[in-house]
Amino acid sequence: MPNMPNPLQxxxxxxxxxxxxxRQAALTSVVMAVIIVVTGGAVRLTQSGLGCPTWPTCTDQSLTPTPAMGINGVIEFSNRMLTYVLCAVVGVVIIAARARAPWRRSLTRLGWAQFWVVMGNAVVGGVTVLTGLNPYIVSAHFLLSTALLTVAVLTWQRSCEGxxxxxxxxxxxxxxxxRVLVAATLLLIVVGTVVTGAGKHAGDASAGVRRIPLDWHEITQLHVDFVYIVIGLTVALWFTLRAVQAPEGPRRRVVELFAVLMLQGVVGYVQYFNDSPEVVVGVHMLGSCLVWIAALRVALSLRERGEAAAVPAPSAPVADADAGQPAATSSR
Structure with a gap:
């Protein structure tokens, strides 16, 4: 039996x-990864986490939310539908990376890695609903979104270099x-998920939704401590890069990270001293994505891999000396 043709080929x-x-497709996947995090936060902050009480359908009898479920069902179901948009964007990344000449297998693999992380996180999202918004599963759901954002940023970076x-x-x-800076930033994000899991925004108005049994003020203080650690490492790295006369690119990336950290710190203090209003918490979740992106870009800016290869130009026709006519080009 002849082999089936590869659709990507x-x-x-x-x-x-x-x-x-x-590059634009890869950047769009980064944007969509951020949007998924923010809209997932909106589901939680509007108490719509159980707007669709089951999974993969919305109810036992309906794939989509019913009018009786109100706005909470619409919000939860809309967030589920955004996963399909994300899959479409990742699909474009995979196809474009495969079709680009010369074919870069590393870029294609990163695209497929995004796809499988999306699929895995969709399952975890379903388990989140089926377990009644278990705070540990919710935290895992967010951390997998961070993993997706990581792979998306790596894909974007690799699409811009050789x-x-x-x-x-x-x-x-x-x-x-x-690397210590990136590791500290990751711990900052992990502790932030614990703060959310122990806080008042359970994701649903029902009293039965569990919270992480930790003192919210104490875990918040730990989160703040990590903020100071990350800021200190950022400042130390900037002075180090300046001392060793590093190229302008890495120093600019560190300045960008510092600026994002300052803005995120302001949002965090506003959130803390105003009893975590929903809108501010949502902005804080957006800020956590931007902090992580900026930290990854700092680490990635400290090495280079040359320029991305251009598409080979078609061969020009060769003149035939005897006939004075272009020679026939060979067929592929």
């Missing part, structure tokens, strides 16, 4: 996306400092 034979298109062996722009101790 068929598309690649008929379509050659530009490098700019691939496939050369990574060349370090700074010495190893400086790179290690940047």
């Amino acid at each position: 068929i598309i690649a034979d008929r379509w050659q996306p530009s490098a700019r298109f691939v 496939d050369d062996e990574p060349r370090d722009l700074v010495a190893r101790p400086v790179r290690e400092l940047s």
Whole structure:
């Protein structure tokens, strides 16, 4: 039996996306990953977490929310539908990366990694509903969204550079400092999910929704402590980069991270001293995504991998010396 044709190969034979298109598709996947986090937060903050009380359907009898479920059902179901939009965007990334010449397998693999993280998180989201918004499952749901954002940022970065062996722009101790900064930022985000799990926004108005049994003020103080650690590491890295006369790019990325941290800190204090109003908490969740993106970009800016390869130009016809006519080009 002849082998079935690969649909991605068929598309690649008929379509050659530009490098700019691939970069824009990768950037769009980053934006969609952020939107999924923010809209997921909106579900929680509007107490719509159980707007659709079961999964994968909305109710036992209906795929979609019924009028009796009100706005909460619409909000929860709309967030579920955004997953399909995200899948479509990731699909475009995979197809564009595969069709781009020359084919970069590393970029295609990153696109597929995004797809499988989305699928896994969709299942975790369903388990979240089926377990009545268990706070530990909710936290895992958010952390998987952070994993998706990580892969999306890596895909975007790789779409903007080549496939050369990574060349370090700074010495190893400086790179290690940047890794400590990224690790501290990740711990900051993890502790932030615990703060949310122990806080008052359970995601549903019913009294039976569990919370993480920790003192909210104490875990919030731990979260603030990590904020100061991350800010201190950011400032230390900036002075280090300046001392070793690092290129302008890495120093600019550190300044961007510091600016995002300052804005996020302001939002966090407004949230704390105003009893966590829903809108401010939503802005804080957006800020956590921006902080993570900025921290990843700092680490990625400390090495380079050359320029992305251009599409090979078609061969020009060769003049036939005897006939004075262009020679026939060979067929592929």
